[in-house]
Amino acid sequence: MLNHWCQVRFASTSSASSNAFQAALQSRATLASLSLFTAGSIAWYTHLYGTLPFIGEVHASGSHLSDEGLHPAAYPWSHKGLFDTFDHASLRRGYQVYREVCAACHSLDRIAWRNLVGVSHTADEARAMAEEVEYEDGPNGEGEMFQRPGKLADYMPRAYPNEEAARAGNAGALPPDLSLIVKARHGGADYIFSLLTGYIDPPAGVEIRDGMNYNPYFPGGAISMARVLFDGLVEYEDGTPATTSQMAKDVVTFLNWAAEPEHDERKKIGIKAVILFSTLTLISLYVKRFKWAPIKTRKIFYNPPVDKHH
Amino acid sequence: MAFANTFYNTIVKRNSVFVSTIFVGAFAFGIGFDMGVTAFYDRWNQGKQWKDIRHKYVEAE
Numbered sequence: 001m002l003n004h005w006c007q008v009r010f011a012s013t014s015s016a017s018s019n020a021f022q023a024a025l026q027s028r029a030t031l032a033s034l035s036l037f038t039a040g041s042i043a044w045y046t047h048l049y050g051t052l053p054f055i056g057e058v059h060a061s062g063s064h065l066s067d068e069g070l071h072p073a074a075y076p077w078s079h080k081g082l083f084d085t086f087d088h089a090s091l092r093r094g095y096q097v098y099r100e101v102c103a104a105c106h107s108l109d110r111i112a113w114r115n116l117v118g119v120s121h122t123a124d125e126a127r128a129m130a131e132e133v134e135y136e137d138g139p140n141g142e143g144e145m146f147q148r149p150g151k152l153a154d155y156m157p158r159a160y161p162n163e164e165a166a167r168a169g170n171a172g173a174l175p176p177d178l179s180l181i182v183k184a185r186h187g188g189a190d191y192i193f194s195l196l197t198g199y200i201d202p203p204a205g206v207e208i209r210d211g212m213n214y215n216p217y218f219p220g221g222a223i224s225m226a227r228v229l230f231d232g233l234v235e236y237e238d239g240t241p242a243t244t245s246q247m248a249k250d251v252v253t254f255l256n257w258a259a260e261p262e263h264d265e266r267k268k269i270g271i272k273a274v275i276l277f278s279t280l281t282l283i284s285l286y287v288k289r290f291k292w293a294p295i296k297t298r299k300i301f302y303n304p305p306v307d308k309h310h
Numbered sequence: 311m312a313f314a315n316t317f318y319n320t321i322v323k324r325n326s327v328f329v330s331t332i333f334v335g336a337f338a339f340g341i342g343f344d345m346g347v348t349a350f351y352d353r354w355n356q357g358k359q360w361k362d363i364r365h366k367y368v369e370a371e
Contacts, residue, residue, distance in 0.1 A: 078358065085355040089363050118360055122367050238366075264359070268351050272343065 066206075069219040072187045072194035077253070083271065085264040086257050092120040093236050094254025097247045100234050102178065105170060105225075107158040110179035111258050114152040119257065126152055133157045171211045173224030182252070182259040189252045191217060196248040199227035 024030060046052060078087040095116065098108065113130040117123045130150035135157075138145035150157075159175070160166035167174050182188045194217045202214035202221070212222040229244045229251075236242055257263065321331050356362065 083351065083354045085351075085358050087358045088360045089358075092363075120360070122364070122369075124369065125367060268347065271351065272347050275343075275347070 066216070066221045067219060069191075069221075070194070070198075070216040072190040072217060075190050075193060075249075077189055077256075079253070079256070079263065083267060085267065086253060088120060089238065090250050090253045091257050093238070093240060093247075094250035094252070094257075095120050096236065097229075097234055097251040098178070098254055101228055101247075102251065103156075103159060105159050105166070105175040106178045107160075107175075108156040108179050108258060109158070109177050110155075112153060112155045113150065115261060117152065119261070120254075123152070130154055170224055175225065178255055178258065180259045182256045184259075189256050192255065193248050193252045195223075196227075196229055196252070197245055 042052065078090065079085060098106075113126045116126045116129075121129070130152055133150040133154070134147045135150050135154050136145050137148050140146055160169060163174060176184075182192065185191050187194070195215060198217045199213060199215050202208045206214065206221065208214050208222050212224060213226045214221055215223045229247050231243050234242050234247060240246060260266075320327075322328050352359070352361075
């Protein structure tokens with residue numbers, strides 16, 4: 001029907017030229033030469049510049065591996081799946097590792113004691129931990145600042161009072177705040193786990209400055225933070241053996257929570273949203289068909305008026 | 311047809327009843343749906359959430 005109409009149109013408007021154009025479009029020679037042209041320009045471009053634009057790292061040889069750091073393996077995190085919550089026992093152990101190891105250098109500015117309540121600790125435990133830390137408050141009636149024990153609403157104490165002190169304590173390198181570190185690094189949890197467990201001696205021919213450490217996962221390879229996790233460094237209250245990888249897994253799970261405290265609730269809402277929206281989609285498809293069925297299936301007849309004058 | 315008629319006569323006919331049915335229905339569905347999804351979620355994540363390990367750390371209440 002449509003074809004027929006088109007042909008009529010083509011025939012009636014322009015004559016030979018449009019037919020020739022159509023023929024050219026559909027010819028095999030055109031197809032073959034266009035393919036050749038495409039393949040040729042890709043080959044020429046890659047020969048000139050090494051990689052194609054916009055495609056990113058199609059292959060790893062595009063740049064030197066040590067500049068970007070080794071790509072971490074994808075680990076089977078207990079919260080990886082679409083429906084999976086954090087493993088809260090792991091969060092509790094991870095907090096312990098953060099407190100006993102990482103907190104000596106790294107701050108965790110966006111987490112307050114109250115955030116731990118109902119996640120990894122009871123309110124009483126969190127309050128007791130907060131009270132062990134002194135916070136400056138004030139001014140009081142005489143305009144003086146004073147020290148007081150922490151409360152649930154206080155944020156995690158910092159390792160250093162300011163950036164300069166932090167750099168001075170770490171040979172010029174700034175230990176970054178860990179609150180959002182899982183979101184702030186390519187590879188997220190996999191990367192940080194690999195970093196913490198990936199320290200090795202520099203390979204032959206790689207020079208590392210004094211005070212620097214070699215870690216193939218760190219972009220550039222030389223990192224100021226030395227290896228901090230060693231088997232048996234902390235003692236877990238639940239009896240889990242504190243191997244290096246166990247501690248790394250727990251602390252990274254904890255840091256993942258710190259970066260996404262809404263994680264568990266978000267996934268639950270996600271389940272609800274998917275169920276509701278797919279139901280609504282099905283209903284609206286059904287209603288559309290229901291309303292259109294009579295319109296699409298009707299037949300329209302035209303009875304030409306009968307000429308009554310003859 | 312019988313169902314449609316009873317439905318129309320008991321619920322849809324009076325606007326006050328119709329609107330209240332929608333509101334109460336939405337409320338009840340919200341609760342029921344949440345309970346259902348939560349039951350699935352808690353089963354899927356058995357032993358992992360805080361409520362599953364909380365008893366180890368709370369002092370006797």
